[in-house]
Amino acid sequence: MDFTMRRRALAWRQQLDQPLRFNPFVFSKIFLLWVAVGIVGGLIAGLYWTVLELLLHGLGWVEGVYVIPLMGAAGLLAGLIIHRLGDPGEMDLIVNNIRFKGGRLEPGNNPAMVLSSLLCIASGGSAGPEAPLVQVVGSTGTWIARKLRIRGEDLRSLSIAGMAAAFTALFGAPLGGTLFALEILHHKHVTEYYQALMPALVASCSSYVVFVLITHIGIGPTWSFPVLGTPTLNDSFYAVLYGLAGTAVGWLFIFLVRRLRKSFELAAVPIYVKMLVGGLIVGTIAYFVPLSRYFSHDQLQMLLEKPFTLQVLLGLLAAKLLAIAFTVTSGWRGGFIIPLFFVGAVTGLILDQLFPGQNLALILVSCMAAINACVTRTPISTAVLLATMTGFHQFIPIMFASLTGFFLAPKTPLINAQLGRPE
Structure with missing residues (x-):
């Protein structure tokens, strides 16, 4: 026992005597992939947001009774796009694929999702861009994993990292976007995907920086709320x-x-x-x-x-x-x-x-x-x-x-x- 204790103490001293070095994990392939997913996600989200704003301004002059035929036509056109290109699904399908399909989100659904969602949102539908962006950026993570022949939990983690990057770009909150991507997958056990926490957080931070640079959106609060008085219990x-x-x-x-x-x-x-x-x-x-x-x-x-x-x-x-x-x-x-x-x-x-x-x-x-x-x-x-x-x-x-x-x-x-x- 004494010999074992001495050997451990010696190994510990040798580690302390070693010169300071960077953590090799920072330069590992998987870490760089997380960053890459975030950067690509920020680019996609920034481009999507830019196009959406242009459409919102372009259609913003339509008011009054003309809103009714505009939204009817937008629904018809978006429906024809889905009918022709295929149904991209909704949040239910995304959650189902992450949980039960090995984390694979199909990139083939993206054209229908992007085109139909831009029409629906810009014309005035009461639904936001978070679900379309989650599908597109999350499936980009899947696509990157497939190209590099990454399988198993690493593939699922890259898909979740893409989802988190999308949530973060829209909400402007890297930690909140990361946790949302993990929580929405299960209503009981958020820790089921704890291994994806760090990939999601790294991708979220990368996405956030890129998105802000593209859109020039400020980093402060989204809404100006009334000031809270002195907090009490x-x-x-x-x-x-x-x-x-x-x-x-x-x-x-x-x-x-x-x-x-x-x-x-x-x-x-x-x-x-x-x-x-x-x-x-x-x-x-x-x-x-x-x-x-x-x-x-x-x-x-x-x-x-x-x-x-x-x-x-x-x-x-x-x-x-x-x-x-x-x-x-x-x-x-x-x-x-x-x-x-x-x-x-x-x-x-x-x-x-x-x-x-x-x-x-x-x-x-x-x-x-x-x-x-x-x-x-x-x-x-x-x-x-x-x-x-x-x-x-x-x-x-x-x-x-x-x-x-x-x-x-x-x-x-x-x-x-x-x-x-x-x-």
Whole structure:
């Protein structure tokens, strides 16, 4: 025993006496691949965002009743693209492929996803670019892995790294984007893909830098939220109460999506007909309630800057919930994370009208956290994302509200692939 102890001590001293050197892992092939996935992801996201902004400005002059035929035509054209090039799937398919298909996301789906999603988002659909970017950048990670003959968990990790890079580019939060890419894959065991944490984080940081350089988007908060007063312990308890309201709205959204999804599935008609109908319905909603149009990246700031009556807020809440639900169930491409943040903000403003004199910033961020955690089952990343995007740096109350939405969510998740292996 003494001899073994002496040998270990000698080996330890020899290690201490060695000159300082760089960690060889930094120069390893796999680390450089993570960086490469992030750089490519940032380039793709930056290009996508640039084209999307051009389309938004190009179609922004269409207002009033003309929004209805515009969105109907956009739905029809996007549907014809999907009918011709193939269905690229939605977030459910992405999660299913990562979990049960070895992490392989098919690059062949990208042309249909890019073209259809740009049309859907730019014309005013209530869904954002997060899902299309996740598919495109995640499948790029798969493509790189295949070209280099990488298999197994390393392939899955590169696909997840691509997903994280896409989330980060859109949200501007490397840590939040990384955790979101891991959490959304499973509604119970986030640690199932812990081995992909470092690849996702490295790719996210690379993607973030490239995306900001291309788009010139600032690195501060996305939205200018009201300033929080002096934090107290009671803020966490209030956050739970406000989170209950956000969770209730989350239940309502899930109910609407499931009912509408069944209705559209019953109709044995081509995808372009469903998307035409969806576009006409969402366009009609946007005509009567203009603030419900688009995926709410800019509209949320408008919501914070202007005063609204209780009646207007209630109407906006109903209109936005219906707009998102019809968008995602009629085949229109896009994600619902940022639109749900908008719904959470509207819910918070309604609470502020009903119970004046409370901390508005706390109400808003609590409702936003709860509804998103309820629908997407991502409590940790939601808290990190909101702290980054709103500048609300009191992390603990956001976490309490986010956990409220997560634990009080319906038993069956909206994203079915989060639950388990399909039959």
